[in-house]
Amino acid sequence: MTGRACVVVLNWQGRNYIRDCLRAALAQTYEDARVIVVDNASTDGSREIVRDEFPEATLVPLPENLHFARGTNAGVETALRDPECAYVMTLNNDTRMEPDALAALVAGMRDPRVGVVAAKLLFMDTGRINSAGISPTFDGSGVDRGWMQADKGQFDAALDVFGASAGAAVYRREALDRVGLFDGDFLAYYEDLDLAWRLRLAGWEARFAPGARVHHTYSASTSPRAIWKTYQGERNRIWNLVQNYPWRYAAVAVPWNASRVASALGRHLLRKRSPHTDSPTLSAFTSAIIRARLDAYAGMPRALEKRRRRRASLWVDPRAVGRWLRTYGVRIRDMPFD
Structure with a gap:
């Protein structure tokens, strides 16, 4: 090449x-x-x-x-x-x-x-x-x-x-x-x-x-478990979902995410304490998730406009997304916790 x-x-x-x-x-x-x-x-x-x-x-x-x-x-x-x-x-x-x-x-x-x-x-x-x-x-x-x-x-x-x-x-x-x-x-x-x-x-x-x-080195600029990273990831997850997923698959996201969060919470509660000294408290983590979702919803008009523009130039059948999720996707039980 x-x-x-x-x-x-x-x-x-x-x-x-x-x-x-x-x-x-x-x-x-x-x-x-x-x-x-x-x-x-x-x-x-x-x-x-x-x-x-x-x-x-x-x-x-x-x-x-x-x-x-x-x-x-x-x-x-x-x-x-x-x-x-x-x-x-x-x-x-x-x-x-x-x-x-x-x-x-x-x-x-x-x-x-x-x-x-x-x-x-x-x-x-x-x-x-x-x-x-x-x-x-x-x-x-x-x-x-x-x-x-x-x-x-x-x-x-x-x-x-x-x-x-x-x-x-x-x-x-x-x-x-x-x-x-x-x-x-x-x-x-x-x-x-x-x-x-x-x-x-x-x-x-x-x-x-x-x-x-x-x-x-990984996360040299910010802690791997920083609250800001938690906030960014959750807000951007929602925007990515809205901007790119066909609605038939976006609808599945709500129960799937609820199951994922419940699984992660259960694993968190089963541990007496985190092995990481920089891990946030459960209340700080929850607060970051709530703020991220509120800000994601506030930015929804812009996300929907991006979705509209992207759909106009779509080259693949939306059914291909299902194949991608089956071929490359990750199951809840395989989601990393740390």
């Missing part, structure tokens, strides 16, 4: 990670590559590190923190202004790519129907899987394929997946031109899931490239 690949790294307060990330990104074996770093108004000196120590990278300094979706979009837009750019890779700043990762991701684009290729994201120095693609659920949320499993070769097959984690994924330029970039209203979390749905609904496919190994 040929064509320029632009690697977009979003940085915020990444002083402890950005050097390793950029050294690895700039040392890729894929020859026609360009690295673009978007800095989300960092104040820890990481912007200056990029500017002074990595002149090969294009720095896009932002005047304020636009969070993941809008910040990454600023970098993708910079990449797409390059007429030679054929592929855009999104990459977290707390990652370290193995030398052949980008080449493996671009090779996954061999089939012209593929719009995105997912890397094998591994938790840094643990041998456990962070993501081998993303899977949808019946209530609008998504799950990382292989989450927390020991990497013993069970995810070494290159195959079709529902979508990709934006922590390390390559998107085809034509696909982005067709469906657009990340939904800026999401700010952070599930923006990659929403984009995966839009790509699928527009007729594009997704692949997993097991040879594209990327090591990830």
Whole structure:
């Protein structure tokens, strides 16, 4: 495969990670590559590190923190202004790519129907899987394929997946031109899931490239169990459901989500205390969920307008969604709790 690949790294307060990330990104074996770093108004000196120590990278300094979706979009837009750019890779700043990762991701684009290729994201120095693609659920949320499993070769097959984690994924330029970039209203979390749905609904496919190994610190910018993350995930789950699911499947989401929450609550109550010192209290978690749902409902007119626009350019039969949920979907009992 040929064509320029632009690697977009979003940085915020990444002083402890950005050097390793950029050294690895700039040392890729894929020859026609360009690295673009978007800095989300960092104040820890990481912007200056990029500017002074990595002149090969294009720095896009932002005047304020636009969070993941809008910040990454600023970098993708910079990449797409390059007429030679054929592929855009999104990459977290707390990652370290193995030398052949980008080449493996671009090779996954061999089939012209593929719009995105997912890397094998591994938790840094643990041998456990962070993501081998993303899977949808019946209530609008998504799950990382292989989450927390020991990497013993069970995810070494290159195959079709529902979508990709934006922590390390390559998107085809034509696909982005067709469906657009990340939904800026999401700010952070599930923006990659929403984009995966839009790509699928527009007729594009997704692949997993097991040879594209990327090591990830995970939630370096925020605690994995932060209340803000809980709020964002719940609000964006509802918007993703409304904007992308056919109504026949959206209706199933209410009882499915109720069962999922009840299952999670039951597992929570069975444990005397959380093993994580940063886990929120049950009252704080409940408050975040309530606020998220109220804000999601307040934003429903905009979500419904997006749905209307997307339906106008739909390329697949809505019945295909049922096949996707059966093929790639996750059962309640298989939903991760932590």
